[in-house]
Amino acid sequence: MFVRPDFDPIALSVGPLSVYWYGVMYLASFLVGWALANARTRLAHIEWSREQVGDFLFYVVLGVVLGGRLGYVLLYQPGAYFAHPLHILYVWDGGMSFHGGLIGVAAASLLFAWRGQRHWFDVIDFVAPIVPIGLFLGRIGNFINGELVGRIVHTPVPWAMVYPQVGPNPRHPSELYEACLEGLLLFVLLWFFALRPRPRGVVTGVFLTGYGCARFVAEFFRQPDPFAGFVAFGWMTLGQVYSLPMIAIGVALMIWGYTRRPGIA
Template sequence: MLPVLMFPQFDPVLVHFGPLAVRWYALSYITGIVLGVILLRRLAVLAPRVATPEQADDFLTWVTLGVLLGGRLGYVLFYQPSYYLTHPVAMVEVWHGGMSFHGGALGVIAAMVLFTRRNKINFLAFADRVTVAVPIGLGLGRLANFINGELWGREAPASLPWAMIFPGGGPIPRHPSQLYESLTEGLLLFTVLYIASRRISIRQRPGFLAGMFLVGYACARSFCEFFREPDAFLGFLAGGITMGQLLCIPMLLTGIALMVHARRAPLYTGTPEPDATLATPASPGSQPRA
């Protein structure tokens, strides 16, 4: 039998600046958002054009607020509502952890609705470009979960070459489910969406890439939940499913509906380029200068 791997004792803090500490988890959020916006700048101007690079830059603030506020509120409402109702101050104590992807997704959707209305941008076409970049942050976030030694997996056979004993998970070998999620929800999903986004025939159908993302994430997350230990305060739900799998059901159905709608809708021709500055017409009777 192969020896079981011991979890490397990573320091969750990357660097200290006096009393301030930069944590890997926070860095993963920041890096994921910044890289996502850089990619969005490139995707937004591909034919059919959706937005300008400057508008993509402006979206950085909106998406940051959507991720943080939505992710925190989602965790509070979906996972521990009774606790936070009796401890309302704890809702803002984000440094203790507690973020929900499904809540963050709803927060980003709300941010996109407000942003596209304000800038008169096609919502579904813009959502297509945004969702291609989302798996970057997902993959980095799951790596940060692994570094923190949290959200470990269920008990694994000791013969599994990569079975690992986590400090907070007792003496039993477990699946490193954080890495499974990083590879499937992050690298694999990003690869599929990026390849699909290179085809103009897909970019011309607003909502198709967003639907692909929802379906792909729902499938990847539901699969990984079979290896991930449920939260201790929730456990398994009726029928042996987890909260993560339950929340993926509406995502899957919405994704399928978006893809069907995109296939039936007229082709998207893009946002017109900004009008060039028009020369002021000469007044009647005026003579041109020599």
């Protein structure tokens, strides 16, 4: 059993200005994502230039930040934020929704595709293999912040952690579980899957299905949000409820992609 280190959420302070680790992880995810996207442009079946990648990154940043924050506000704690609207701007305190960020990126991709006269699925199939690295870094940020902690361990495991700010009981380091499942494992799966041409929409379908399944499993080890608790059947969390449509849409996209006349993404 380990005691989680008492991380300072502030990575760097210069006078009155503070840089939070949460923001550092978001910046790192965009930089790594940009590098990986440029690497994908070297594949024979990918018709993207480095200039287009740079332009698309601007859309992705807006989609992630605006969608993630508004998604958290609307999907998780609308009453609390509508009572204190200024708190919506306090992104350094955490509070970003992956599902909201996904919708934001989808909307930003749609706008980019429309302006560039591309098929929407060509755009989201291009970016889907890169997203899990951002998820990995985001979960590391959650771990540093000491948020989204795991459930209390009832069957001892050697990697259980004590979060002093939460209590003395050992807990699952659920942020690290999610970093490995939704991040590293899904990245490896998608990256190698997308090295070859696939029918349009299939890469996105694999991402949605893979993330939805990984998140659904990880939620069994994550402490339910205190403002929501269990929302269905006495055991399902909000994260699990929001993941089910992702799995359904992902499976539908894979079936559609492989049963229609193939358009290569």
